[in-house]
Amino acid sequence: MSTLWKSRYSLRAREIKSSAIRELLKVAEKPDMISFAGGLPAPDLFPVERFAEACEKVLSKHSAFALQYGPTEGCEPLRAMIARHMARYGILAKVENVLITSGSQQALDLIAKLLINPGDRVLVEAPTYLGALQAFNCYGARYLPVPVDGDGLRTELVENALRLGPKFMYILPNFQNPAGVTLSEGRREQLALLADQHGIPIIEDDPYGQLRYEGQHLPPLVVIDRQNVRRDEDFSLGNVIYLSSFSKTLAPGLRLGWIVAPADVIGKLTQLKQGADLHTSTFTQLVAYEVACGGFLDQHVRQIRKVYRERRDAMLHALEEFFPPEVTWTHPKGGLFLWISLPRGMDSQLLFRSALAEKVAFVPGDSFYTSNDLESYRHLRLNFSYCAPEQIREGIRRLSVAVKCQLFNQSEIVCSPDAALANKA
Amino acid sequence: MSTLWKSRYSLRAREIKSSAIRELLKVAEKPDMISFAGGLPAPDLFPVERFAEACEKVLSKHSAFALQYGPTEGCEPLRAMIARHMARYGILAKVENVLITSGSQQALDLIAKLLINPGDRVLVEAPTYLGALQAFNCYGARYLPVPVDGDGLRTELVENALRLGPKFMYILPNFQNPAGVTLSEGRREQLALLADQHGIPIIEDDPYGQLRYEGQHLPPLVVIDRQNVRRDEDFSLGNVIYLSSFSKTLAPGLRLGWIVAPADVIGKLTQLKQGADLHTSTFTQLVAYEVACGGFLDQHVRQIRKVYRERRDAMLHALEEFFPPEVTWTHPKGGLFLWISLPRGMDSQLLFRSALAEKVAFVPGDSFYTSNDLESYRHLRLNFSYCAPEQIREGIRRLSVAVKCQLFNQSEIVCSPDAALANKA
DSSP states (O other), rough: OOHHHHHHOOHHHHOOOOOOHHHHHHHHHHHOOEEESOOOOOGGOHHHHHHHHHHHHHHHHHHHHHHHHOOOTTHHHHHHHHHHHHHTTOOEEEEEGGEEHHHHHHHHHHHHHHHHHTTOOOEEEOOOOHHHHHHHHHOOOOEEEEEEETEEEGGGHHHHTTTTTEEEEEEOSSOOOOTOOOHHHHHHHHHHHHHHHTTTTEEEOOOSTTTTTSSSSOHHHHHHIIIIIIOOOOOOOSEEEEEEETTTTTTTOOOOEEEOHHHHHHHHHHHHHHHSSSOHHHHHHHHHHHHTTTTHHHHHHHHHHHHHHHHHHHHHHHHHHSOTTTOOEESSSSEEEEEEEEOOOOHHHHHHHHHHHHTEOOEGGGGOOOOOOOGGGGGEEESSSSHHHHHHHHHHHHHHHHHHHHHHHHSSSSSHHHHHHHHTT | OOOHHHHSSSHHHHHOOHHHHHHHHHTSSSOOOOOOOOOOOOOGOHHHHHHHHHHHHHHHHHHHHHHHHOOOOEEEHHHHHHHHHTTTTTTOOOOGGEEEEEEHHHHHHHHHHHOOTTTOOEEEEEEOHHHHHHHHHHTOOEEEEEEETTTOGGGGGHHHTTTOOOSSSEEEEESSSTTTTOHEEEEHHHHHHHHHHHOEEEEEEEESSTOOOOOOOOOOHHIIIIIIIIIIOGGOOOOOEEEESTTTTTTTGGOEHHHHOOOOOOOHHHHHHHHSHHHHHHHHHHHHHHTTTTHHHHHHHHHHHHHHHHHHHHHHHHHHSSTTTTTTTTSBBSEEEEEEOOOOOOOOOHHHHHHTTTTEEOOGGGGOOOOOGGGGGGGEEEOOSSSOOOHHHHHHHHHHHHHHHHHHHHHHHHOOOOHHHTTTO
């Protein structure tokens, strides 16, 4: 009968596979393992006392509201706070432009539900965020991958892809997951203009934008669209849907994200969210509001930036110290991730296995690509936010042992690209 | 450009309309209105102090876990508690058979994602839970409605419908939303047997099962399937997926529900949930665990039963006292809702407008049907859990004024069924 259930699954459910990261994280959970695999914030930075005060306040003053069913759009005070907060980054959203979601993963799911018909193509960065692919896959998306370099998406390749008629572009402009790269200002302008010219909307996913450790904040695509492309204050006419989240600034365990979009689009997304989970927890929304209010969020983000910058630097220094010159990596100006490129022909899946033997874990890069070509197998994603600096140094040392060992083996045996690919079949 | 967004919507998004209840609830929110419209638990019963203690404990002892990303399946202690809790009702689930969802609305969305291909038919009770229709509609479901009577689904009509090959049956056996009726034990056995014979699975939605105010608890379909139909202890072979929730026993604002299913099915649902929202809030899960543990949930449910029974009785007495003999209603043995049937030709949408003038609100019955035939317009759903007994009496008195007025008008003017239907177009 268990096979009977399988025969009942929808076509979309049959196509979905479990995330590779998910399986890897299970392995990486062993106690003596140093893990650069997850995308986890540092738990020692969670503002626990502030949360305790917020819970007490919410339950003593607003319990009848906090524990009851709430509006699908989200609680008004939190939506208003988010609108105010975003205005400082030039995003002139009103309350009606903000939808609270159950983490920004739900934002991706709802946007996919809103826009994707089976077979529709989505222009994505190569590599791109795995969770977005998981959300889009459920709705039958196909992909038009465009590579990134050190300045983010290679916009000179976008026009050709746009001619193939994608339904939308999915872009992570700041400290991209997984590559850690940031879309340059010039390319932002170019991309927003191309989007407008071709009538293709942009989904701008920005969970890390506030976590910048050096350089100047760059204007979001949603702002460039309004100011430089349309030269129009009217938010309702925009071509960009913007997403962000409290997961990297307050706590992921709350599952609180948001979508900023024209009010009509928010209205339709609200209808879809109603069928998906009625609404996001009123309790966590009110708690997040109480934690974030009165300037605490900014103050807390400054503290996070300081700690994560030290960790990023610790990882960059350790890579310089231990890694062989054949291996290269990105220098992220913010966010949580750094992207390693191995010499051609090397295989991050094989490396993963030998790294586990050295008690260090990461995510092999192929998970972040929409097609399994050889290029996708020579990268790895390293997270630098979760481990303390001394652990980071030790983990990179361990990883360098595995890397050098594989480099040595590769020079010994003739390792054909075909053999590396066959290994995945 | 706002219309440009509309042109980009997926076919599924274009088909979805906002819930009628949602719009009604906005009207019903006015301060001098007595509302029987929502399905809201009584906020004065929320165990606020217990919640405050739980938050304090979770944050002081488990903050690094409670505020972090968590497993998609849900937190192990909560899943284990739910498994133990369900064993007392004969549902012998292990931890691996339990998936925590963001309210049972998400359970419905995930099950639809798992099972429904566009055009697949779902056998539903007529009337049935509106939120389930909203979830299923997003995946292109069509329906095979089978009417209910005072003993629940009319199982003698099920076999013919099963011959038309529905993908699954969606059944609310206890104190059904909206009709308040309960599937009799004989019919449960008949239904589980038919499901097995035809190889059609049952989705058993049971948010109200614990809120029984009179009579004996009846065995869930998932238990009958195992004990009477298959005579087999092996849960993995079952033909029923069971859903429930903390929304009616602890607090809906937490957004916590669960699915009980064979482990393989839970595995596939977990993959779908990963794309939908990664996981449900770890914080609310741990808080719910701390609130519910040590026998508190049972003790609290006893208190809820006492209060809601009084409110149900207040509503039944007021209906006897004020309503004209042409109008009939169900006598729910539990749950939150009571179902009114108006004489043929009367129209609950017209009644709704005159009821608003009398400052009382309800949900017109047509929202709970999959087809707009005349029958669907002569019912109304009344909630009895939210208002205090004296408010209930006053609200029913007001409603009786609107009902009598419409009855009088109907006897004055010739009201054709066609005219009533045309009114909806």
